[in-house]
Amino acid sequence: MTTTTKSNGQWAVDGRAPLNPNEVFKAADGRPLDVRERVEKIYAVEGFDSIPDEDLHGRLRWWGLYTQRKQGIDGGRTGSLGPDELSDRYFMMRVRSDGGALTTEQLRVIGRISEEFARNTADVSDRQNIQLHWIEIEAVPEIWRRLEAVGLMTTEACGDTPRVILGSPLAGVAADEIIDPTPAIREIVDTYIGDPELANLPRKFKTAITGHPSLDVVHEINDLSLVGVVHPELGPGYDLWVGGGLSTAPRLAERLGAFVPPERAAEVWYGVVRLFRDYGYRRLRNKARLKFLLADWGTARFREVLESEFLDAPLPDGPAPAPSTSPGDHVGVHEQKDGRRYVGLAPTVGRLSGLSLLALADAAEASGSSRLRLTPHQKLVVLDVEPEKVDALLAAAAPLGLTANPSPFRRHTMACTGIEYCKLAFVNTKDTARETIAELESRLAGVELDTPISLHVNGCPNSCARIQVADIGLKGQVAKAADGSDEFAFQVHLGGGLASDERDEAGLGRTVRGLKVLASDLPDYVERVVRGFVAEREAGETFSTWVARADEGALR
Structure with missing residues (x-):
């Protein structure tokens, strides 16, 4: 008796014939990123009712837009209603901030968008994004224009794409930093985010990069993480982790035992993403994250395929990161390597408002700062604060619901x-x-x-x-x-x-x-x-x- 093994929908093994409705819509009518042109030319002009279902509940995610829940539908009906019944005529918009990095100018732009288009909503997520609500499709092109004018975007903030890259909130400022991940994050974002060749992955792909010894980017639960280490011969670089993720089938990432020199960080990221694109499972959507492929392959095979098919040369073996010795949320007042201070502020469960963002930008600038970082713990860090102005910043932050000395809870x-x-x-x-x-x-x-x-x-x-x-x-x-x-x-x-x-x-x-x-x-x-x-x-x-x-x- 012969048995047949069902295809997993791996492009490199089974070909590219789509095996489920999600794969069908991603392969049909051009590429998912092409929906932006339809938003600008059709949907924003003709309104919500002009958006077809596959764009409304699918491709708009490639530009950071999800329909939000219709008000008044209780939780008992969540599992029994379809997306059209659950969806309101408004959107959640996710503003991408790789590494959590924001200037005070950018913060003001988001704050004004919130006031004008989002009913004063602004939530800091644990993915170092700011999420806005109550967005109408008619306003989206203008919001994009304002964001992009100050170097922000919503590109691939959602969807089966490389999502926002988590980065150490202390990148470039901490005295005890092993390596500054800013150049790696910037090269990846500038080179690959929005690339149509990487915009149809089996599922979402989450990245984290840190060079700080507090291990502050939750590296164990991302698809790919680069964690700062010092190689005994090659100096500072990164330890490579893959295959983490939670949801209904939680799995912690594993080390590949490979050392990534800083100049190869973007190359290695690109290699892992393409490996996932070509070998990731596409038949069953609930088995399509990278963690399932790693579980089947193991770390040895994963590294061998990565190095032989997707990298220019093998990677040297390297050390594991040392255990964290300080909290990764960076709450409190701390000294930077240049003598100024960084101030970690805690909102309550990430909830802010457009008005509070505007006021925080004013307070930060009054303290000598022009930049902030969001954290993977729903916190904010104001960088470059003059020591003599810390108390004034803390006093200005308190009425906004932000404190550097929160209760433990x-x-x-x-x-x-x-x-x-x-x-x-x-x-x-x-x-x-x-x-x-x-x-x-x-x-x-x-x-x-x-x-x-x-x-x-x-x-x-x-x-x-x-x-x-x-x-x-x-x-x-x-x-x-x-x-x-x-x-x-x-x-x-x-x-x-x-x-x-x-x-x-x-x-x-x-x-x-x-x-x-x-x-x-x-x-x-x-x-x-x-x-x-x-x-x-x-x-x-x-x-x-x-x-x-x-x-x-x-x-x-």
């Missing part, structure tokens, strides 16, 4: 967009997280915590807020009450973390079997678990270590 809590705007979400995340922070600040004010406890709140299983690598990760879902009605609750993951959390190694959280925590009960639950940890921990024990050995009853 405000500092270490993140939340995704949630049901407010996201079509995939089951629960409200931003408000739930904000209310929980306020309760915990009051209830646990007298509790001494010498180790951070991160709380990540996500509205659906896709883990945009990185629930599996949080100390306390919460996945929104619908539960049934005793009377059969819908209750909005969270599944709990405990004890996850990344190297940037000053752990010895990254790890995925432990799911507490059968535990569902209602949103209304969330402060009670977190308080109970934190108090249990404080009472039971051994000397110097981290939360994740305690979770790994704790009785399940203590985690409920």
Whole structure:
């Protein structure tokens, strides 16, 4: 009896015949990036109703646009309605800021766009982007014009493309920096972002590059990461990691054991992206991320194919990065290598506004700064602050909801967009997280915590807020009450973390079997678990270590 192996849709193996609807629309009617011309010439002129479905729910993502959730649709209907029923006539727009880098001029432009076109919305995501909401298609060409006039773009901020590149917020300014990743990020963006040859990947492709010893770009959960190291013979460069990603099938990235000299960083990035394009799985969309290919191939084969088919020459072996010795969120006031200060400011779960962006730009410039960085932890860092003007900056930031000295819970809590705007979400995340922070600040004010406890709140299983690598990760879902009605609750993951959390190694959280925590009960639950940890921990024990050995009853 003969058996046949089903094609995985790998271009280099199976050919380019599209095997699912997503692959069909990407291959049809020109390239996905071509939708920009239709936006400018047709949709912005004729309005929302002129946009065909494959552009509306597909190709517009290549320019950073998703339809946002229609208001008034509760989470119990998220899984039963189609995209047209869930979608409003407005868009979320993601403004791309590679490396999180923004000038005060750029910040003002985004702030004014927010005021004029986005109902004063502006959220800092954990991908170092700013997201705007309530965008109408008629306004998009003018928004693009304003962004591009100051060097910003929305190109490939979404879609099956190379997404925004995470970069160290301290690039070029930290005294303890191993290598400045700015040249590598700039070369990749200038050379390859918007290249049609890289604009049809099997799924999204996420990149992170850092040269800072705090390991501040969550490198373990990206498709490709370059992490600063010093080779004993070749000097500073990067350690190469591939195949990380979370969502419903979380997997941490793995080292290839290869050292990337700084002058080869863009070449190696280009090689890995093309390997993913040509060998990535395209038959089943839920198996199309690079992590699935790496899981099947292993690191040895992956490196061999990369070097033999996609690089100009093999890479030398190299060392692993040292463990992080400082927090990767960079909150607080710190000295730069030039004697000035960088000031890390924490909003509440990334929520800002256009007006606050404008005021922050003014405050930064008054302190001597003309540039800021967003972080992968929903924070902002103002660079180049004159030492004598730090206090004035902190005073100006406070009324904007920004602080360099946040409570532990405000500092270490993140939340995704949630049901407010996201079509995939089951629960409200931003408000739930904000209310929980306020309760915990009051209830646990007298509790001494010498180790951070991160709380990540996500509205659906896709883990945009990185629930599996949080100390306390919460996945929104619908539960049934005793009377059969819908209750909005969270599944709990405990004890996850990344190297940037000053752990010895990254790890995925432990799911507490059968535990569902209602949103209304969330402060009670977190308080109970934190108090249990404080009472039971051994000397110097981290939360994740305690979770790994704790009785399940203590985690409920």
